[in-house]
Amino acid sequence: MRLSARNKIPATVTGITHGEATANIELDADGVRLVASITQEAASELGLAQGSHVIAVIKASDLILAVED
Numbered sequence: 772m773r774l775s776a777r778n779k780i781p782a783t784v785t786g787i788t789h790g791e792a793t794a795n796i797e798l799d800a801d802g803v804r805l806v807a808s809i810t811q812e813a814a815s816e817l818g819l820a821q822g823s824h825v826i827a828v829i830k831a832s833d834l835i836l837a838v839e840d
Contacts (some may be wrong), residue, residue, distance in 0.1 A: 775782075776828045776829075776830060778828065778829040778830070778831075779803070779826050779827070779828050779829075780800045780826065780827040780828075780829070781800065781824070781825075781827075782798035782799060782800040782801075782805060782824075782825055782826070782827050783798065783799050783822065783823070783824055783825070784796055784797070784798060784819055784820065784821055784822060784823040784824075784825060784828065785797045785798060785799045785804075785821065786821060787814065787819060787820070787821065789811065789814075790811075791828060792810065792811060793808050793809065793810055793811065794808070794809055794810070794811050794813075794819075795807070795808050796808075796809060796819060796825075798825065799819055800825060800827065805827055807827060820821040
């Protein structure tokens with residue numbers, strides 16, 4: 772798989788919460804917790820399960836940073 776996206780983070784699935792239409796996939800990215808909300812269909816097609824190794828690809832048009840005053 773080759774992607775043009777540069778925001779690729781290797782991670783491991785640590786939990787899956789199934790909803791009616793979406794699944795929340797909890798990830799451990801080297802100690803950082805991420806959660807991806809994807810369709811149930813996509814979760815099934817990818818064969819995701821706890822312990823699966825994945826690559827989180829982040830696509831965003833805006834990134835906002837803040838610092839303490």
